[in-house]
Amino acid sequence: MIIKNFQNLSKKSEIRKDILKIINEGLLSISPSFIFKNKISLSDNKLKIAGNFFDLDKYKKIYVIGFGKASSAMAFQIEKILGKRIKNGLVIDISQIKLKRIKVRKGTHPLISRGNIQSSARIINIVKQASDNDLVICLISGGGSALFEKPYNSFTNTLKINKRLLLSGASIQEINIVRKHISQVKGGGLAGLSKAKIISLIFSDVIGDDLDIIASGPTVLDKSTINDAQKIIKKYKLPKTKLYETPKNKKIFTKVDNIILLNNQIALEAMKKTSEKLGYKTKIITSRLSGESKKVGEKILQLSKKMKKKEIYLFGGETTVKVSGNGKGGRNTELALSFLKKLPRDITFASVASDGVDNTDSAGTIVDEKTKDKAKKIKLNVNEYLKNNDSYNFFKKTGDLIFTGPTDSNVADFILMLKQ
Numbered sequence: 001m002i003i004k005n006f007q008n009l010s011k012k013s014e015i016r017k018d019i020l021k022i023i024n025e026g027l028l029s030i031s032p033s034f035i036f037k038n039k040i041s042l043s044d045n046k047l048k049i050a051g052n053f054f055d056l057d058k059y060k061k062i063y064v065i066g067f068g069k070a071s072s073a074m075a076f077q078i079e080k081i082l083g084k085r086i087k088n089g090l091v092i093d094i095s096q097i098k099l100k101r102i103k104v105r106k107g108t109h110p111l112i113s114r115g116n117i118q119s120s121a122r123i124i125n126i127v128k129q130a131s132d133n134d135l136v137i138c139l140i141s142g143g144g145s146a147l148f149e150k151p152y153n154s155f156t157n158t159l160k161i162n163k164r165l166l167l168s169g170a171s172i173q174e175i176n177i178v179r180k181h182i183s184q185v186k187g188g189g190l191a192g193l194s195k196a197k198i199i200s201l202i203f204s205d206v207i208g209d210d211l212d213i214i215a216s217g218p219t220v221l222d223k224s225t226i227n228d229a230q231k232i233i234k235k236y237k238l239p240k241t242k243l244y245e246t247p248k249n250k251k252i253f254t255k256v257d258n259i260i261l262l263n264n265q266i267a268l269e270a271m272k273k274t275s276e277k278l279g280y281k282t283k284i285i286t287s288r289l290s291g292e293s294k295k296v297g298e299k300i301l302q303l304s305k306k307m308k309k310k311e312i313y314l315f316g317g318e319t320t321v322k323v324s325g326n327g328k329g330g331r332n333t334e335l336a337l338s339f340l341k342k343l344p345r346d347i348t349f350a351s352v353a354s355d356g357v358d359n360t361d362s363a364g365t366i367v368d369e370k371t372k373d374k375a376k377k378i379k380l381n382v383n384e385y386l387k388n389n390d391s392y393n394f395f396k397k398t399g400d401l402i403f404t405g406p407t408d409s410n411v412a413d414f415i416l417m418l419k420q
Contacts, residue, residue, distance in 0.1 A: 327390020
């Protein structure tokens with residue numbers, strides 16, 4: 001069981017137990033071990049990746065690099081497959097494990113750090129030393145934008161822009177467009193540094209699986225321009241900063257294969273299958289949920305009026321939070337708190353970050369009539385906690401936070417609504 005406090009949370013009702021089982025199945029379906037086992041194989045030195053074939057006899061040396069909150073787990077899996085064929089490798093993750101062929105360096109997220117930049121420099125050195133007869137396998141997952149960076153501007157200036165972006169309420173698309181135009185490695189910059197063949201294996205945490213947005217697209221031709229970034233800076237009243245154009249020469253990317261191994265839809269399908277086994281009529285409403293958490297909560301609430309008994313609606317995607325208070329919380333707990341304000345007594349709602357880290361040590365929360373009753377009993381004011389962006393502490397007091405720890409994967413968020 002990935003949900004660590006499953007027993008404690010499920011004691012409150014059988015409905016809760018079912019919802020937590022469904023969420024747990026979604027988390028199991030996105031584990032790197034499961035994905036690599038099913039999508040990657042090696043036979044006679046021919047590497048098969050999601051239907052694509054690569055002849056390893058063509059390459060003198062194989063290097064593995066990576067960045068993101070699933071990169072160390074991905075590195076463990078690729079090392080199991082390729083073993084001694086790997087000449088050298090390094091990945092940057094928020095957690096650290098010891099591997100035989102690939103070094104793992106621990107970095108910071110969601111903000112860049114000097115340590116991240118130092119580790120990134122080592123990856124850049126590996127990429128630069130690879131010749132046109134070599135192969136670089138690049139492991140990319142959500143969180144890569146913060147973990148892998150070589151800024152054009154000063155560290156202080158780049159950190160300031162990143163901080164302001166994350167607090168602004170901007171979408172991940174908007175955030176990463178700006179990031180690409182202040183970075184030497186984002187927006188295809190990494191691909192431009194190498195002569196080698198590059199295969200990028202990608203876990204998508206981005207709505208629509210936009211390759212140039214996932215981890216800010218280090219090996220992808222960037223569709224955005226300096227002008228696009230400037231508009232976003234103006235829209236959110238960010239500090240002025242010097243912007244740089246990303247590589248637009250298509251020849252750079254002819255040696256690159258970008259392959260998405262995992263996305264939100266895979267998890268939603270697994271959750272739907274489990275939900276139906278448990279006897280619920282189930283609909284996947286969207287894998288592209290977006291918008292400000294508070295407003296999205298209100299929209300989902302309206303959808304609950306259309307539901308029939310023993311029906312479940314599933315959503316995937318990623319909302320945003322405009323931070324104006326000094327409380328503690330993430331987009332999933334804030335979404336659930338906004339939903340709780342007018343929660344019907346026959347509805348149970350849960351929202352969970354697939355990486356297990358909703359900007360806190362919790363993955364998200366589950367709410368129902370018992371949550372509402374507990375909040376009333378201990379005199380918690382929903383509006384006050386929302387105003388202060390303090391959703392974590394609200395649900396800590398009601399006892400409804402979901403804890404998984406880091407899941408070693410990342411495909412945005414799971415939202416589930418059930419009518420009794």
